[in-house]
Amino acid sequence: MTSPVTNPILHLLSIDRSATKDIYLQIVQQIANAIQRGLLREGSKLPGSRSLSTVLQVHRQTVVAAFQELEAQGWVAISPNRGVFVLSNKPAVGARLQLDDATPKEQLYPTNVGFTFKKSNILDNPWTQTASEFSFDDGVPDIRLTQINQLSTFYSANLKRKSNIKKLDRYTNEGSEYFKEQLSTYLHQSRGLRISEQNILVTRSTEMSLYIISKVMLSRGDVVIVGALSYFATNMIFQESGARMKTVPVDSNGLDTASIRALCQQEKVRMVYVTSHHHYPTTVTLSAQRRVELLALAQEFGFAIVEDDYDYEFRYDQQAILPMASADTDGMVIYLGSFGKTLAPGFRTGFTVAPSDIIAEMRKYLGIIDRQGDITMELALGEMIAEGEINRYAKKSLKIYEQRRAHLVDLLQSRLSHYLQFESPRGGLAVWTTWDRRINLSQLAIQCENQGLHIPRNLLYQHKDIAGMRIGFGRMDEDEMTTSISKMQSALTQMKVI
Known part of the structure; x- marks a missing residue:
């Protein structure tokens, strides 16, 4: 006797014999899609393999294979001597979503969620796209200046190296000790930072570093001082943390330290953010006198200095000025930057330098948002430092x-x-x-x-x-x-x- 759902199945299933996809997978996909859309209700009995194979004009074993796959994915239950029954329109854990290629995507997935969630105007994307030439x-930097083939050689060599296999076969937020060792040497030689691997946190970008810093350092209502003109992404991160932003003037000598002192005398300041080498966006350099004054103010009033050295590598007219972190003896400066900006974007990374106690705390947050890291990339970058390729680039x-x-x-x-x-x-x-x-x-x-x-x-x-x-x-x-x-x-x- 023909199953009562045979006729609906006739309307739901369509076999394309010219398609590259196996016929049994076409059956699986279309039945699963019908269950998701509520066209086959929970508890409904599907036609038997013999009757369905006759209707679809396919071999019975093809239908049997389709039923077995549907059961494996959690869409149906096969009961011996009783039949095949629809379980639910919600797949079991691990089940693969089946999409009917002939059905418009907008009919398969909802436009809006069925619950409430927080929306942020602070984090609206400030970057714009264009079709302009x-x-x-x-x-x-210009990626066209990068020798991509040589960079890929470093990466693939470290990926294939047998001695690296154990390093790659684990999740870790510790990063590559070899890279941190090489990076600490590089930062000592180029920026006067007398540090060890314990003073370095490797991140994906400067923005990730700042996000982690804000999580460790800032509570709602804390005062953060920035320049009257400052980096928009940094401002977004600090505002999202609930901090109160205070601005001070920026002139040809950088942040006005007299204004910072005045603010500190009025209320408790938690952090001062400064791009000392090339202030963003005006490109001015924080003068030597104001560097000394800012370090003294930090010690006097107990605020942290976040020194963002985003463009340190690009200096044309004279020897680069050492960062404030190189002269910090009281642990008041958190120094961050990006490494490898002269390379292709995928070969760049961010880093944070600070006393080891706060680095250990920041590493906890990194373990949540970037547990896996990119050990292979770090190994390749470490090798490029050791062989002098970074300086050559x-x-x-x-x-x-x-x-x-x-x-x-x-x-x-x-x-x-x-x-x-x-x-x-x-x-x-x-x-x-x-x-x-x-x-x-x-x-x-x-x-x-x-x-x-x-x-x-x-x-x-x-x-x-x-x-x-x-x-x-x-x-x-x-x-x-x-x-x-x-x-x-x-x-x-x-x-x-x-």
Whole structure:
């Protein structure tokens, strides 16, 4: 006798004999999809293998294999001498989701959740995407300068090396001791940091480092001091932690330490965030006098200094200034940066340097959000330090970036000096420009987009007291830079603001 669900099954199942997918898997996929959509209810009995094979015109063993797979995935139960019964429209743990290729995806997955959750306006994505051929950025390296084949050789060699197998066959938030050993030596030689492996936390990025720092250091209501103009991602992280942000002026000597003292005399300050080498976004260097003053203030008032040295490798006019962390004898500075910025993005990593007691606490949080890490990458980077490849890459790329800086400076001076002012940066990969305040920079960005040049909104700083824009030159060669500035010049001419 024909099963009462044979007729519905006829409408639900369709065999495509020209498809590359096995027929029994087509049956599995379509029955599981019907169960998920509620078309086959829990407890319903499916037709027997003989009758279904007759209806579908397939071999009985094909249907048997499909039923066995459905049972293995938790969609049905096979009862000897009784039949095959639908269990539930919710698969068992580990069951694979079956999608019917002929069904639109919007019918398979809900648009909204059925519960409440927190939404954050603070963490809205500030980065914008564009189809424009040309785009400014805030100062990132050019991947085209990287010798990808040589980098991949280091990586694959460490992946294949037998002595590394045990290191790769475990989850750990400790990272590669070899890399930390090499990195500590590198930071000692290049930045004067007299540290050991116990003083280093290896992360994926500077932003991850800051997120972990905020988890360890900040409670809701804590006061964090930043520059009046500061890195937007850092501000987002601190605000998300519930900290109260206080700003101090930034001039040609960096953060105004007199203003920091005044704030400390008014209320308890937990942290001061500073980009000492090249202040973001203005690129100015914190002067020697203010470095000394800031360290003294930290000791006097008991706040932590988070020193972000995001662009330390890129210095053109003189020997790089050592970070404040190199002169810190009281444990007041948490130093962070990124390693390998002259390499391809996948070969870069972040790091934090601090006294070992707080590093141990930070490692707990790293173990939650990045338990696995990337031991192979760290081993490869450690080997590149040991063999001097990192220094070779840095010296080679630095010459090119210095030429690009000079070219952008010439273009700004010759073509846009009527609209803006700037100083050639001593280091980094971006120029800070201040504009005539009659120019609406948001409107300029729209006009440039029409010209095929994208200016991300996170590069623009405009209010009643300032109109500023950070223009990166690292990722553009000279021809691309010339074209981009020409497009901007054309957009300004069309705006007729001056």
